[in-house]
Amino acid sequence: MPGAPLESFLDAVPEPLICAEAAYPPVIACDAEHVFCDGCLKQVRDGEGAAQGCPTCRQPLQEQRVSMVLKRVLDGLKFKCRYGGSGCEWAAAAGEEEAHAKGDCDFRLIRCEHCNGDRLAKDFPRHAHMCAEWPVDCSNKANGCVTSIKRGQVDAHTSVCPYNKCINYDQCNTSTTKELLLVHEAACTRLLTRLREAETARRNDSITRYRSSISSKAPEVAVGGGREGPLGCYPRRITGGSHSPTRDDSNLWGTLQLGMAGAKRGLAEDSPSPQKKRCKEEVVFLDD
Numbered sequence: 292m293p294g295a296p297l298e299s300f301l302d303a304v305p306e307p308l309i310c311a312e313a314a315y316p317p318v319i320a321c322d323a324e325h326v327f328c329d330g331c332l333k334q335v336r337d338g339e340g341a342a343q344g345c346p347t348c349r350q351p352l353q354e355q356r357v358s359m360v361l362k363r364v365l366d367g368l369k370f371k372c373r374y375g376g377s378g379c380e381w382a383a384a385a386g387e388e389e390a391h392a393k394g395d396c397d398f399r400l401i402r403c404e405h406c407n408g409d410r411l412a413k414d415f416p417r418h419a420h421m422c423a424e425w426p427v428d429c430s431n432k433a434n435g436c437v438t439s440i441k442r443g444q445v446d447a448h449t450s451v452c453p454y455n456k457c458i459n460y461d462q463c464n465t466s467t468t469k470e471l472l473l474v475h476e477a478a479c480t481r482l483l484t485r486l487r488e489a490e491t492a493r494r495n496d497s498i499t500r501y502r503s504s505i506s507s508k509a510p511e512v513a514v515g516g517g518r519e520g521p522l523g524c525y526p527r528r529i530t531g532g533s534h535s536p537t538r539d540d541s542n543l544w545g546t547l548q549l550g551m552a553g554a555k556r557g558l559a560e561d562s563p564s565p566q567k568k569r570c571k572e573e574v575v576f577l578d579d
C-alpha cells in the first residue's frame with residue numbers, strides 16, 4: 292500500500308509518521324522502529340539503497356510488519372473520503388474511511404455487470420432502470436412467458452413471444468405471436484360477433500313472443516312501432532335488468548357493436564329471418 296495523501300488528513304500527522312506522504316499504514320523498517328509506508332520501503336528494498344538499510348538510521352532493514360500502536364494513532368485522525376474530488380463531503384476518523392468508501396459512499400464507482408459501464412453509486416438506481424443490457428421479465432410473464440430479455444430487446448421479443456393474448460382471450464383462450472394474432476384476432480372477432488348476434492336475435496325473439504302473449508292479456512302495456520333490419524324485427528327499447536347486458540357480457544357487447552354490420556349480413560344469409568312477420572312492435576320488457 293502506497294500510504295495515504297497527507298492532504299487527506301484534516302488533523303496534523305505527527306512528523307515521524309510522514310514519509311513521502313503519510314505512512315498509513317505505518318510499516319516498521321528497522322530495530323529503532325522508524326516507520327514508512329509500504330510503497331517507500333518497497334522502493335528502498337528494490338533499489339540500490341537496499342544495502343544502506345533504514346533511510347533514517349542506516350540500521351539493517353527488518354522483515355516488514357505494521358506498527359499497530361502507530362496505526363491506531365493515525366486511525367483516530369480526521370480524514371477526508373478518497374472520493375472527495377468527485378463530490379463526497381464525508382470526513383471522519385481515518386479508520387472508518389475504508390468502510391465508508393467501499394460500502395456507502397455515494398461517489399464510489401459501481402460497475403454494471405450487464406453493460407460493464409461504471410456509474411457513481413448515487414446514479415446507479417437510475418441506471419438500473421435504463422440500462423439496455425439489463426435483464427427484464429417479458430411483459431407476458433403473467434400469461435406464462437418465463438423468458439428473461441435484455442431491456443433493449445423487449446420489443447423484438449414481444450413480437451415473437453408466443454404468449455401474447457388475443458383481445459377476446461376470455462372467450463377464446465388463445466395466445467400466440469403478434470404476427471399470428473393479427474390473423475387470428477380478425478377471424479376470432481368475426482366468429483364471436485356472429486355467435487353473439489345469433490344469441491341476441493334468439494333472445495329478442497323470445498322477448499317479442501313473451502310480450503305478444505302478455506299484450507293479449509294486458510292491453511295497457513305499450514306496443515308501438517319497431518324497426519326492420521337484416522335480422523327482421525328486433526326491439527327498439529328493452530328495459531328490465533335480466534335482459535340488459537351484464538358485467539360479464541360487456542366485453543362481448545363491445546365486440547358485438549364493432550363487427551355488427553358484417554355479422555348481420557352473414558347471419559341474414561344463413562337464416563332468412565323467420566321473425567319478419569312480427570315486426571310492428573315496440574317491446575317494453577319489465578321485471579316481474
Ligand SMILES: [Zn+2]
Binds near residue numbers: 312332
Ligand atoms: Zn511513503
Ligand SMILES: [Zn+2]
Binds near residue numbers: 320349350
Ligand atoms: Zn531506522
Ligand SMILES: [Zn+2]
Binds near residue numbers: 373375379381392399
Ligand atoms: Zn465518500
Ligand SMILES: [Zn+2]
Binds near residue numbers: 404425
Ligand atoms: Zn448497465
Ligand SMILES: [Zn+2]
Binds near residue numbers: 430452453
Ligand atoms: Zn415473452
Ligand SMILES: [Zn+2]
Binds near residue numbers: 465
Ligand atoms: Zn381469439
